[in-house]
Amino acid sequence: MLGNGDHVRPAYQDYKDWLDGEDVKRLHRKSAEAEAFFRKTGITFNVYGQDEADERLIPFDVVPRVLSAREWRKLSKGIEQRVRAINAFLYDIYHRQEILRAGRVPIELIANNAAFLPQMIGVNPPGGIYTHIIGTDIVRTGDEEFYVLEDNARTPSGVSYMLENRETMLQMFPELFAKIKVQEVSNYPGQLRRSLAACAPQKCEGKPVVAVLTPGIHNSAYFEHSFLADQMGVELVEGHDLKIVDGRVAMRTTEGYTAIDVLYRRIDDDYLDPLNFEPHSMLGVPGIFDVYRSGGITIANAPGTGIADDKALYSYMPDIVEFYTGEKPLLENVPTWRCSEKDELAYVLEHLEELVVKEVHGSGGYGMLVGPAASKKEVAAFRAKLIDNASNYIAQPTLALSTVPIFTKKGLSPRHVDLRPFVLVSPNGISITPGGLTRVAMTKGSLVVNSSQGGGTKDTWVLEE
Amino acid sequence: MLGKTAASLFWMSRYLERVENSARFIDAGFRISLTRSASASDEWSSVLKSSGVIAAYRKKHDDFASAKVIDFLLRDRDNESSVMAVMKKARDSARTARTALTREVWEATNESWMTLKATMAKPVKEQDLPETLGLIRQQSALVRGATLGTMLRNDGFNFLRLGSFVERADSTARILDVKYYLLLPSVALIGSSVDNVQWETILRSVSAHRSFRWLNGTDISAQAVADYLILHKQMPRSLTFCYAKISDNLNYLDENYGRESASGELAQEICNDILSRPIEAIFESGLHEYISDFIAANNRLAAQIEMDFNFQDRIG
Numbered sequence: 099m100l101g102n103g104d105h106v107r108p109a110y111q112d113y114k115d116w117l118d119g120e121d122v123k124r125l126h127r128k129s130a131e132a133e134a135f136f137r138k139t140g141i142t143f144n145v146y147g148q149d150e151a152d153e154r155l156i157p158f159d160v161v162p163r164v165l166s167a168r169e170w171r172k173l174s175k176g177i178e179q180r181v182r183a184i185n186a187f188l189y190d191i192y193h194r195q196e197i198l199r200a201g202r203v204p205i206e207l208i209a210n211n212a213a214f215l216p217q218m219i220g221v222n223p224p225g226g227i228y229t230h231i232i233g234t235d236i237v238r239t240g241d242e243e244f245y246v247l248e249d250n251a252r253t254p255s256g257v258s259y260m261l262e263n264r265e266t267m268l269q270m271f272p273e274l275f276a277k278i279k280v281q282e283v284s285n286y287p288g289q290l291r292r293s294l295a296a297c298a299p300q301k302c303e304g305k306p307v308v309a310v311l312t313p314g315i316h317n318s319a320y321f322e323h324s325f326l327a328d329q330m331g332v333e334l335v336e337g338h339d340l341k342i343v344d345g346r347v348a349m350r351t352t353e354g355y356t357a358i359d360v361l362y363r364r365i366d367d368d369y370l371d372p373l374n375f376e377p378h379s380m381l382g383v384p385g386i387f388d389v390y391r392s393g394g395i396t397i398a399n400a401p402g403t404g405i406a407d408d409k410a411l412y413s414y415m416p417d418i419v420e421f422y423t424g425e426k427p428l429l430e431n432v433p434t435w436r437c438s439e440k441d442e443l444a445y446v447l448e449h450l451e452e453l454v455v456k457e458v459h460g461s462g463g464y465g466m467l468v469g470p471a472a473s474k475k476e477v478a479a480f481r482a483k484l485i486d487n488a489s490n491y492i493a494q495p496t497l498a499l500s501t502v503p504i505f506t507k508k509g510l511s512p513r514h515v516d517l518r519p520f521v522l523v524s525p526n527g528i529s530i531t532p533g534g535l536t537r538v539a540m541t542k543g544s545l546v547v548n549s550s551q552g553g554g555t556k557d558t559w560v561l562e563e
Numbered sequence: 564m565l566g567k568t569a570a571s572l573f574w575m576s577r578y579l580e581r582v583e584n585s586a587r588f589i590d591a592g593f594r595i596s597l598t599r600s601a602s603a604s605d606e607w608s609s610v611l612k613s614s615g616v617i618a619a620y621r622k623k624h625d626d627f628a629s630a631k632v633i634d635f636l637l638r639d640r641d642n643e644s645s646v647m648a649v650m651k652k653a654r655d656s657a658r659t660a661r662t663a664l665t666r667e668v669w670e671a672t673n674e675s676w677m678t679l680k681a682t683m684a685k686p687v688k689e690q691d692l693p694e695t696l697g698l699i700r701q702q703s704a705l706v707r708g709a710t711l712g713t714m715l716r717n718d719g720f721n722f723l724r725l726g727s728f729v730e731r732a733d734s735t736a737r738i739l740d741v742k743y744y745l746l747l748p749s750v751a752l753i754g755s756s757v758d759n760v761q762w763e764t765i766l767r768s769v770s771a772h773r774s775f776r777w778l779n780g781t782d783i784s785a786q787a788v789a790d791y792l793i794l795h796k797q798m799p800r801s802l803t804f805c806y807a808k809i810s811d812n813l814n815y816l817d818e819n820y821g822r823e824s825a826s827g828e829l830a831q832e833i834c835n836d837i838l839s840r841p842i843e844a845i846f847e848s849g850l851h852e853y854i855s856d857f858i859a860a861n862n863r864l865a866a867q868i869e870m871d872f873n874f875q876d877r878i879g
Contacts, residue, residue, distance in 0.1 A: 137677070138670050138673060138674055138677075139666075139670060139673075140658070140661075140669065140670075140673045314659075315655060315658045315659055320658070324658070324661040324662055327662045328661065328662040333565055333568075333662070334661075334662050335565065335567075336567070338567070338876065339565055339566070339567050341876065349565060350565065350566045350567070350873050350876055351564055351565055351566060351873065352564050352565075352566055352569045352718060352820070352872040352873055353820055353873075354873070
């Protein structure tokens, strides 16, 4: 909330004026109300490997994160550029592979990468779009400095929290929204549906039938899957609801089988099709990939998009952006050491205590080392793992992440945050919902914002001009 | 609508109905155990039979002490049909069918589960039992109220209603099946206080002891009780009432889908063949056989509904 120096960022000024006039007791009460509301609504997520407390709430903080219209314009331009480059990169990597020929990305990085799907080579996804739904993770380190932390181009989650957080804030503090004009987010589900429908495959006849594919009620993000299906007014299907009928993927309804045109899948590539990928998967649909290749269905995001947000490729993103857009990247990458390279590994081993080391294929904040926060023992254990399998890791400096206040028992207190704006891509263009999901590390000083590691969320405001 | 969604709605309301019926059974059994401790064991044993869990109970316990039976029926993890286990299944079904439910129905179901889970986190003490059973009935009423008040009258609503009435018919029939010998004329000594209490227990298990009196005064006879539970058109837990609702909802579905389903036909058959006999004829041909036939026919109908509306994928 405070900018460089100790002034209140201008975007927060109106909110701060309101807050100064508020009774702390009322805020505490509202804060408790919000929790009861989330629990009742079932806005929970499941944590793997924890039998008893199998459904948990993501902590919600009542203090919004505020961005000015100007800041947002700058950010969204940068994100749009990056997303355009990612789609171009995916097309290239599954076709002529110019970027490899040009030597801008090493070939081994693709060839030996589990996220690269050779089955996708030569496949033309409808509308030429690979990644339809993206959640770009951004961190801020100063008034004008934003970095992209991760691109999340396969199956980003969290958009339901963005929407429910706003709903909750509107319910709790309606007067605030009368006073401060905030850009809408509630049209996201409508845009998502339109955006998916615009990518219907050749074989679609009439109005495109869209469905959301979920692994089921035990998946950690099931709430979001059902929320999105509900809000879009489309069916929420599981693998066992689907089968191939007359060369199309069809869902079993009370009146027989109905063909699906666009499937927004929320399961990983590996589990999508036991005939073409992981043979033991019970979640997917046998033969769906063959239907996909023959233009019978659009799968969003396309299989094989994971190669674009792979952490091993992350450090090449500035080159990728430049290669395909011919422009300098508008958003910066966090400096990254590739542990696969000898010199860089040496540097990382020397500076482990200062660095964040991540697994190349990990996600959700698992399997990472936050040097400054780790004990000597943890650092030593990690060092051994790193030496053992260096190419499995990358390292980044711990950034001086900006903080935003949260409301604690003792009043306002600063916490580190990141931001995940949600991007939709269709042949009609790229649209980014103003704001996104702000994730916040609930523990003082912590840099880990992942909900699986106890991180919370906040409503994110982009002010009207 | 997806076949799976229809199945989840059907089962969600079956489970909710089952939870509510269990509360009624426990209530009736508990009353007997308080007022007539000599016959408490028999009563608990028939409650366990009506709930279909007597075998599982015997595996674990040797006697029918009230505290053991109550805990087993309410929350024992070894009992797949305990109130808590069934409530969990109802909530899981509701989550699976979340997109077909209104926010109110989902929240009422979710809150019921949370409330019951908290209330039954520890064994329920005997002095707290009436309150707990009251809470279960109240939570069921909330879900039903939300359903009737907010759901669009579409196919989803029809599947919810079908689940409730198929389960309810099964439950009423099971009570009659377990207690049929009390209703036979040879055993029934009219006016004897023993049987009056037993009959009252049967009526209490379906929350009908008061409505029965409004209609029949104090004139309780075995035949009148059986007639009330099987054939009475206005009694909301009678077999005839349930089947009138089942037929209606199957008709709505057929109308909606523009076809005639085998289950609609079967329900009509059950109404015509089984539920149109006068009570005298039922007693003459044997109450026990009659009830067994009905339970089997009701199960056949449930299976036919599952087939007709593609609850599962059929091979071929």
